[in-house]
Amino acid sequence: MPNQTATRRGREGFDGRSYWETRLRSESGLRATGHRRFSEAYNHAMYQVATDHMVAALRSAGVELAGKRILDIGPGFGYFVERYLEWGAEHVTGIELTEIGVTRLRQRFPHQEFVRADISEMDRAWLGQFDVVSAISVVFHIVGDEAFDRALRNICAAVKRGGHLVIVDRFNGLSLPTARHARYRNMRYYEPILREQGFSVLSVRPMYYVLSRSVVPLVGPWLLSWEPVLRLLLRLEHYCGRRLGSNLGGLKFLIAQQQGPPRGADRPGRSLRRQAY
Numbered sequence: 493m494p495n496q497t498a499t500r501r502g503r504e505g506f507d508g509r510s511y512w513e514t515r516l517r518s519e520s521g522l523r524a525t526g527h528r529r530f531s532e533a534y535n536h537a538m539y540q541v542a543t544d545h546m547v548a549a550l551r552s553a554g555v556e557l558a559g560k561r562i563l564d565i566g567p568g569f570g571y572f573v574e575r576y577l578e579w580g581a582e583h584v585t586g587i588e589l590t591e592i593g594v595t596r597l598r599q600r601f602p603h604q605e606f607v608r609a610d611i612s613e614m615d616r617a618w619l620g621q622f623d624v625v626s627a628i629s630v631v632f633h634i635v636g637d638e639a640f641d642r643a644l645r646n647i648c649a650a651v652k653r654g655g656h657l658v659i660v661d662r663f664n665g666l667s668l669p670t671a672r673h674a675r676y677r678n679m680r681y682y683e684p685i686l687r688e689q690g691f692s693v694l695s696v697r698p699m700y701y702v703l704s705r706s707v708v709p710l711v712g713p714w715l716l717s718w719e720p721v722l723r724l725l726l727r728l729e730h731y732c733g734r735r736l737g738s739n740l741g742g743l744k745f746l747i748a749q750q751q752g753p754p755r756g757a758d759r760p761g762r763s764l765r766r767q768a769y
């Protein structure tokens with residue numbers, strides 16, 4: 493069994509386990525793991541857009557999920573587990589912080605495997621190795637920097653040689669705490685660990701352009717959730733997706749490949765392929 497010590501509180505005293513346990517128990521739809529302040533319809537639109545952009549990101553990096561063994565970190569209620577199985581994954585394992593999440597996942601996907609654990613507290617030797625490891629909207633919820641370091645190293649260690657990593661964060665801009673349950677990080681936090689662990693970044697692509705932000709903060713989410721406005725936002729989202737390469741400080745998919753044995757931090761490493769993050 494994994495080494496599961498009590499979930500450590502982040503630097504700001506944030507207790508991730510109790511936050512997510514409470515949140516996932518109070519909502520059953522996509523709002524549980526998406527945006528609570530927006531309607532279920534808005535969340536459906538957000539997840540659909542994220543899925544389309546993920547497919548584009550995987551394609552641009554030449555990553556195929558069919559026939560692969562996938563480890564999904566923080567699957568929540570399993571939105572992406574369902575996608576991976578639809579896309580032909582051979583098997584999905586999930587490591588989820590909450591009891592409620594694991595209970596629901598085991599009911600929904602009885603042939604897959606789900607473990608209740610904190611990725612930043614796990615024993616690396618226990619994790620095993622997978623073709624693809626994903627952490628979708630999870631790592632930026634690990635607010636403490638030491639916990640982030642341990643989590644990213646564990647995530648990297650679970651990718652087999654030649655395998656791929658899919659992580660969502662902003663990867664640019666200032667790395668300031670926003671909500672108490674989120675701390676977005678730029679590449680300065682990721683690059684040294686990815687390099688040390690033998691990864692090359694293949695692609696960094698927007699997850700959303702317009703959605704997932706209060707673009708009209710003074711008006712509020714209720715207006716953005718109103719169907720005609722949501723339809724307009726979706727059109728704008730697709731327009732930006734076709735026209736723009738960057739979403740500036742928005743969330744992005746990073747896809748990296750394990751290309752060699754982990755290097756000691758003191759040994760000079762190949763530099764990661766540089767992109768405009």
Ligand SMILES: C[S@@+](CC[C@H](N)C(=O)[O-])C[C@H]1O[C@@H](n2cnc3c(N)ncnc32)[C@H](O)[C@@H]1O
Pocket residue numbers: 508512513525526565566567568569570571572587588589590593609610611612627628629630633634643
């Ligand atoms: C925003 S939700 C995203 C869920 C899912 N990946 C999705 O995109 O629908 C974050 C999920 O990560 C889980 N989580 C947060 N911190 C975690 C950690 N340290 N280890 C494992 N899971 C974690 C939470 O319990 C929650 O289910």
